[in-house]
Amino acid sequence: MQKRLTLATAALLFLAIGLLPVLAMVAKTFYVGDELSLKIYQGLLASSKQQAVLMGHSLSLSLLTTVFATMVGMPLGVLLGKTDLPLRRSFTVLFTVPLLMPPYVLAVAWFAVLGKEGLIGHSLPDSGSALLSSWLFGLPGCTWVLFTAFLSIVILLTMVYLGAVNPRLEEAGRLVSRWPSVLRHITLPLIAPAILFAAVLVFLLTLGEVGVPTFLRYPVYPVETLTQFAAFYDFGAATAATVPLLVITLLILGLEYRCLHKRVLSLSAAPPGARRGRIELGPWRLPILGIVSGLAVVIVALPLSVLVVESASISAYVDAFSRASDSIVRSLAFSVIGATLLTVLGFFCGYLIHGRALSLWRGVDVLGLFLFTLPGTVIGIGLIGLWNTPITNVIYGTSAIIILGYLVQYTALPMRITAAILGHIPRSLEQAAELTGASWFMILWHIVVPLAKRGLIAAWLISYIFCLRDLGISMVVYPPGSDTLPVRIFTLMANGAPSLIAALCVILIVVTLLPLAIFGFWLRPGSNAR
Amino acid sequence: MSMIEFHSVSKGYNGRTVIDTLCLKIEAGERVVLLGPSGCGKSTVLHLIAGLVTPDSGHILFDGELVATNGTNLREPAQRGIGMVFQDLALWPHMSVAENIEFGLRAKRIQKSERQQRVREMIDLVRLGDDMNSKPGTLSGGEQQRVALARALALAPSIVLMDEPLSSLDGALNVQMREEILRLHSDLKFTLVYVTHSRDEAKALGTRTLYLKQGTYCTENKWTP
Numbered sequence: 042m043q044k045r046l047t048l049a050t051a052a053l054l055f056l057a058i059g060l061l062p063v064l065a066m067v068a069k070t071f072y073v074g075d076e077l078s079l080k081i082y083q084g085l086l087a088s089s090k091q092q093a094v095l096m097g098h099s100l101s102l103s104l105l106t107t108v109f110a111t112m113v114g115m116p117l118g119v120l121l122g123k124t125d126l127p128l129r130r131s132f133t134v135l136f137t138v139p140l141l142m143p144p145y146v147l148a149v150a151w152f153a154v155l156g157k158e159g160l161i162g163h164s165l166p167d168s169g170s171a172l173l174s175s176w177l178f179g180l181p182g183c184t185w186v187l188f189t190a191f192l193s194i195v196i197l198l199t200m201v202y203l204g205a206v207n208p209r210l211e212e213a214g215r216l217v218s219r220w221p222s223v224l225r226h227i228t229l230p231l232i233a234p235a236i237l238f239a240a241v242l243v244f245l246l247t248l249g250e251v252g253v254p255t256f257l258r259y260p261v262y263p264v265e266t267l268t269q270f271a272a273f274y275d276f277g278a279a280t281a282a283t284v285p286l287l288v289i290t291l292l293i294l295g296l297e298y299r300c301l302h303k304r305v306l307s308l309s310a311a312p313p314g315a316r317r318g319r320i321e322l323g324p325w326r327l328p329i330l331g332i333v334s335g336l337a338v339v340i341v342a343l344p345l346s347v348l349v350v351e352s353a354s355i356s357a358y359v360d361a362f363s364r365a366s367d368s369i370v371r372s373l374a375f376s377v378i379g380a381t382l383l384t385v386l387g388f389f390c391g392y393l394i395h396g397r398a399l400s401l402w403r404g405v406d407v408l409g410l411f412l413f414t415l416p417g418t419v420i421g422i423g424l425i426g427l428w429n430t431p432i433t434n435v436i437y438g439t440s441a442i443i444i445l446g447y448l449v450q451y452t453a454l455p456m457r458i459t460a461a462i463l464g465h466i467p468r469s470l471e472q473a474a475e476l477t478g479a480s481w482f483m484i485l486w487h488i489v490v491p492l493a494k495r496g497l498i499a500a501w502l503i504s505y506i507f508c509l510r511d512l513g514i515s516m517v518v519y520p521p522g523s524d525t526l527p528v529r530i531f532t533l534m535a536n537g538a539p540s541l542i543a544a545l546c547v548i549l550i551v552v553t554l555l556p557l558a559i560f561g562f563w564l565r566p567g568s569n570a571r
Numbered sequence: 572m573s574m575i576e577f578h579s580v581s582k583g584y585n586g587r588t589v590i591d592t593l594c595l596k597i598e599a600g601e602r603v604v605l606l607g608p609s610g611c612g613k614s615t616v617l618h619l620i621a622g623l624v625t626p627d628s629g630h631i632l633f634d635g636e637l638v639a640t641n642g643t644n645l646r647e648p649a650q651r652g653i654g655m656v657f658q659d660l661a662l663w664p665h666m667s668v669a670e671n672i673e674f675g676l677r678a679k680r681i682q683k684s685e686r687q688q689r690v691r692e693m694i695d696l697v698r699l700g701d702d703m704n705s706k707p708g709t710l711s712g713g714e715q716q717r718v719a720l721a722r723a724l725a726l727a728p729s730i731v732l733m734d735e736p737l738s739s740l741d742g743a744l745n746v747q748m749r750e751e752i753l754r755l756h757s758d759l760k761f762t763l764v765y766v767t768h769s770r771d772e773a774k775a776l777g778t779r780t781l782y783l784k785q786g787t788y789c790t791e792n793k794w795t796p
Binding site: 467469470472473474475476477478479480483487488491492 | 621623647648649650651653654655657658659661663664665666674675676677678679722726
């Protein structure tokens, strides 16, 4: 009873805070004043040509980014997750770094490399630097930056699901064939649904991205939504403009759910602790190491180093702190609170999904993924539509609305992590405790949580990072005087000195990576905290 | 009146019937062994007795009192007075030996001094030695078996369920643990329901063996102890 009540409360809470803003937003598009009307949609249709062009840009950008990220990410994932390539762990961490920061920081970094005054642009003749600059400020540049930002999604998911393949299946193949053939005919077909799922995630995250296209001045559809809201404060038009994004996200996720979801989930059924086969690269080890190192330098090390070099002056950091110290503190506080609440809510929702304890589990699972892939600006506009009333001003008028936004968009992360971690804890451990008469909370506290500790810490860290790097929701809903660091940087980017912007980006990166380093040290091999 | 009674109990998973209208009576103090091939529903019978799963249809009675019926558990697992040794032993890896044994006593809110005394008694009972603060992962297979037994017996259950607990032990240790189980049964007089697919174990441990096939039992043997 205790268990069912708690899980039902968590599920209903998530369904309420997640679904109501979306429903309220859609409902509002059918009203002008208090009257039922399709006027907003008529306005949208009147500018349909322009909207179609913008949507075309968005879809092209998403498609190209997805294709490149999948084509490069999948082989890298196999190399890092399945072979004896040296420095695999270091490469994995390095390729993951871009995912930990708002993508527009990468755009700033690449501007410092490829811009007219940038590291490479500066050393080229005028015509060359102009060509490079025009390339950066357009579809190719946007695609390149977002490819580097989201590449690690494909790498990490490929690695995770390679680890979930039952080694017995590969061993049976290796009895009759060599590794390349086993990979091609057994391993990769088995994880194909997961790779397609990664591609869907990259596509939807790119579709909702506003920071990079705004900085690189490439007109895409979500920026239009934001412009309607921020520049013209036309809430009706902004809301109507979000509907096509909502529909596309729903369609793609519907397809994913119908065709891939069960097959992706079934991949996690491999026996835990089984010894996994590793591919020996033999004479190819060094040449492949060279290629992977080159990619890591070009994709990650180069732009970030240039960003650090550009910011390397005391005056830039003094200026950065004087202009944004309040935002830094706020960002840290919001992210810590947000991550903690997300971990608690995500734990209960993840427990529900893992155990399928209530019939609500499927709804919670689907909604979590849907909200995660929905553009942050759309969620922000939905939150305003729902909470901007005199009665709820205590939430809308305060920083609570930002935290609520985090809960709406990012609960899927700790939820999925918890469900995956619980999958590795034998059910019999809980059953043994049930037989002793322990209450459900006692079982959670003494058995489940300690066993899932590392996973829960990872869930908190990932939630923290996503809260800290959030731009879409924060930019739309932050109350006056409560902007976060990513919003402050984004605002200053329009007319701030490059060294100041670079310094702020470096501060953001450090603030993001600091808890990772602390927890990494705390949980290092041999530490008592493990 | 039998201690455990199954009346036409059925249970299925994902549309596949695992237990099919099973009728069963187990008397107090008996040692009943459930024998049968993999997938015949032996473990499901134990889970039904323990209350960890609910019968789709039929009734389960303890001492004549209904504890589960047609999709409803009327008595929670913890209220059935059952100790269980799982196939994978299910020792909590983050807890010490003592903490594993003590957990059920804590759940029953027994005072600390009494808990510690009971843990000591259990450790002596299963002849575990003095290494109470070790984690289960550091123990040998035989020692882990003893911890699992001690934990199952800590609350003095009237019924003890064992789900192939010796399947991972080699010959000599397996025989030694069988003798240990018989000694404990003789001392504590609990009702034992033991699942195995080893005829040797069945013969050594059971006063009665039920051979399960496709979710219902087809033959019954009584062994002379």
